Amino acid sequence: MKKGFILLVIVLCFLSCKKKSTASQAELDEKIITNYISDHNLNATATGSGLYYVMTTVGTGAQPNINSNVTVNYKGSLKDGSIFDQTAPSGATFSLKSVIKGWQEGIPLFKKGGKGMLLIPSALGYGNSATGSIPANSVLIFDIDLLNVQ
Secondary structure: OHHHHHHHHHHHHHHHHHHHHHHHHHHHHHHHHHHHHHHOOOOOEEOOOOOEEEEEEOOOOOOOOOOOEEEEEEEEEOOOOOEEEEOOOOOEEEEHHHOOHHHHHHHHHOOOOOEEEEEEOHHHOOOOOOEOOEOOOOOEEEEEEEEEEO
């Protein structure tokens, strides 16, 4: 009986520690994003999921949804300004179903012709996994220009 109780305590401690570190990363990401917004005098809007966006040009065309294919000219950078990816001016075309959650949520906020910025917390990006030149737990910053919606 004691072994079962001790195992239960260990499992509960592990689960509570894991939730605490996830919450801590979300809090850290929020601070990074809000500091970036303040430091760059941005007029950003929070969506409630941790994602922030800046709309510099609203656009007048079609508005995408999760089932859309979109063509986007973008530049992706980290909080220090280092660029990890960018397209040619003609952009890249992809299905919104095939991209990170931050893009799945953020790109549909724009209409065709819309321009702006997505500030994506790590949980909506690549999380605690490093990807290419992107370190684990990175806030991602994308300048975007939504060129087409299909």
